[in-house]
Amino acid sequence: MNPDRSVLHTPLCDLLECDLPILLAGMGGVARAELAAAVAKGGGFPTLGMVREAPDLIETEIKALRAATDCAFAVNLIPAATDPDLLDAQIERCLDLGVRAFSFFWDVVPEAVGRVKSAGCRLIHQVGTIEAARAAVAEGADVLIAQGLEAGGHVHGRTAAFALAARVLAETRLPVVISGGIADGEGLADALDLGAAGVQCGTAFLATVEAFAHDYHKMRIVKSDGSDTLLTDAFVLNWPRGAAVRVLRNSVTDALGEHLLGHDPDALPCEPIAWDEGVPRLRFSTDSPLRTTTGNLEEMALYAGQGAGRIGEVVPAAVRLNRIADEAATLLAQRRSVRNVEKGTA
Incomplete structure (x- = not known):
């Protein structure tokens, strides 16, 4: 019923x-x-x-x-x-x-x-x-x-x-x-x-x-238990300084250690790691992997809220x-x- x-x-x-x-x-x-x-x-x-x-x-x-x-x-x-x-x-x-x-x-x-x-x-x-x-x-x-x-x-x-x-x-x-x-x-x-x-x-x-979103991003959410999200402003290229995002942990955030906040977009390297129909997507940018994205998806911003565990x-x-x-x-x-x-x- x-x-x-x-x-x-x-x-x-x-x-x-x-x-x-x-x-x-x-x-x-x-x-x-x-x-x-x-x-x-x-x-x-x-x-x-x-x-x-x-x-x-x-x-x-x-x-x-x-x-x-x-x-x-x-x-x-x-x-x-x-x-x-x-x-x-x-x-x-x-x-x-x-x-x-x-x-x-x-x-x-x-x-x-x-x-x-x-x-x-x-x-x-x-x-x-x-x-x-x-x-x-x-x-x-x-x-x-x-x-x-x-x-x-x-x-x-x-x-x-x-x-x-x-x-x-x-x-x-x-x-x-x-x-x-x-x-x-x-x-x-x-x-x-x-x-x-x-x-x-x-x-x-x-x-x-x-x-x-790219299937890789979707499956990372499905596999999440909700405890592996974190708040960081490292993915800040293209946004004002201090704009924090909640993402799933990946190799980029792991490399930051405890230094998750306080990043200056002007000081971050602009290195292409993926592409969308020929348009480069940079490490530390706000871009997340879409259906059209190819390249190193794991290092991109994998947005997810704490409800991912459900x-x-x-x-x-x-x-x-x-x-x-x-x-x-x-x-x-x-x-x-x-x-x-x-x-x-x-």
Whole structure:
């Protein structure tokens, strides 16, 4: 018997026009149209990861997503880590194509927020600190994503996801989504019990058939027990100094010893170790291995959150989405039953 998923419906679902309060993280390079469409068709809310991508590629991915589904979606950009001219061209192309929702990350850039808001678009802003949350609210964000240090990829703050979310929830009436280490229904159930409007998952969807990540990256996640992730700013080429990422251990991080943080991108060597259709990928760059990547994949940034230990196989995105939803619905129903019994015996 299928669990009653109505317990999962939150105002976020109505705002973003999706059935389930589960967001696909806008993972650069990985969250392309194929994965976004699979998440949308499964009832979740998809975000295209278009960080620093050329406007032409953004247009190609948007058109491919729309050809696959008419579901709502967002485009993820990072204003604070993108050349202003490129960012201007990215936003302009998205608006020309009728994009109605954006997802921003890292420092709040008022000019970028104002531009998409003045165009009538919804803005989802991911933050890693309470200060960034306040700034996003002040600039007019519609949804906040509280990202904890458990998250894979670029990590903005140093607070655990649920602790940060609790602080954000105490200060705003906006829908708050929790991101970081969530890979199953228990995480979603815990988030909704806390009062959050939903969750965002990255690693859980990276290890799916439709993700544009390389199979090597996917299998490293499957083999992980969750304890082999670490936070480092060694993979910082192409990003501002001090931008830490959570990755799986590899030979590059092992060679760093205890020196995981404090790296200056200007002091790191620019040595090609892999290629994407002829484009070199450098050791210490933020690039992760994609389907098109060849070369020394082991030394690249293998992004993964601490929830990797709960991922045991590569499956279609809809399968993972349904497992998360069904498990969460079952747990919430059980918890509600227990609370009702406790009230009755009090």
